[in-house]
Amino acid sequence: MWGFYFEQLVQSVPFFLKGLWMTVAVSGSSLVAGTVLGFVWGVIRAGRGKVLKRIIGAWVDLIRGTPFLVQVFIFFFILPEAGIQLEAFPASVIALTNLSACFICEIVAGGIQSIPSGQREAATASGLSSYHQLRYIILPQAMRIILPPLVGQYVLLVKDSSVVSAIGVTDVTRVGWLTVQRIPEGIMVFGLVGILYFVICYPLIRLSNTLEKRMTVVTTKL
């Protein structure tokens, strides 16, 4: 029996690869958009504008305090009530972008705040504009602190993307769920799903660890 199901599973591998492509599409587009948005929010949050800072801080708290599944449901079911009709795919990309932007915002703000204020003062004294300070003095140094957790965040993003299967996006998890209705060998089917995620996430985890080691060495040298 086991062999029979195994053969069936091998036959549905193309279906799984399609799902993998969907996972990559959802998490890839959220990764790019979330990074850009997260950096913008992070710079504002570490800056001097009090009101914007508070608003972003409160929003980040709301997102960090609720499960991603609930956020997906809110984006998917509630936005239509406000007149914004969304398909499952854009709804999940928006939800995932927002989630990763909130976490990246905290990472970026933390990195910027860790730069001693003397650096900024020296840059101001040298006559650099705020933009040039950020571009040439603050961010290059902050990147050392930002980069390792940022890559770690990307791992979380890929893993969190599995949640969007709940609203019917056919990513790897959803494909596994559909397949297990046909091939009742959960260990085999979700073992395969796990392997596919592992293939994406494990290299990223290793990259994050390597970056962490490298960046720390640079710090101690300074």
Added chain:
Amino acid sequence: MLETFNFRVIFEYLPFYWKCFFATLWLSGGSLLGALVLGVIACAMRLSESRIISRVAGVYIESIRSTPLLAQLYFFYFGLPSLGIRMPEEATGILALTLNSGAYMAEIIRAGVQSISYGQIEAAMSSGLSYLQRMRYIVLPQALGVSIPPMLGQAIVLVKDSALLSLISIVELTRAGQILTSERFMPAEGFLTTAVFYLIIYYILKAFSHWSQKRLIFRGA
């Protein structure tokens, strides 16, 4: 959207939400306890002298960390029956959450123990402290001080992760939102109420985390 927000329905469902709130609490509380125990064991194995034991713990930790919880949850939910093991959904859910969080706990505890420089232990030895005294006065206060804030962070993650249990038809907070949505067609009322309940837990744990950071780290330093 807001002008049609129906508070009457929320009040009608409030007792149900409270019940689900406590379901979320005990599901994640139980998993948290299990994860702490499992984390200590996995961490001890990871730091073990024996290569094989350390490798086993390493494989467990890495494979949990590089796959999503939802895939793990389905793995147990669909996989255990095909092995002939039948148990209630709640048990499957707690099992998956415990195994998932245990791996993260192990890493947190390991970071805490390894943050203590060996020089301190040498200094304690040369001051004539016994193994137990070294643990009691030197290693554990500092290791705990370092790892309690991230542990509370993991507890927050665990509570949020327990939302996924609704997908294997366990009745908890997120499921409550789904039920209200399907019975009354009111997703806004349903899921925003759910979100408020999660935020209550989040803000309490966050305040506790801030407090512990102040208390424990200064005492350790």
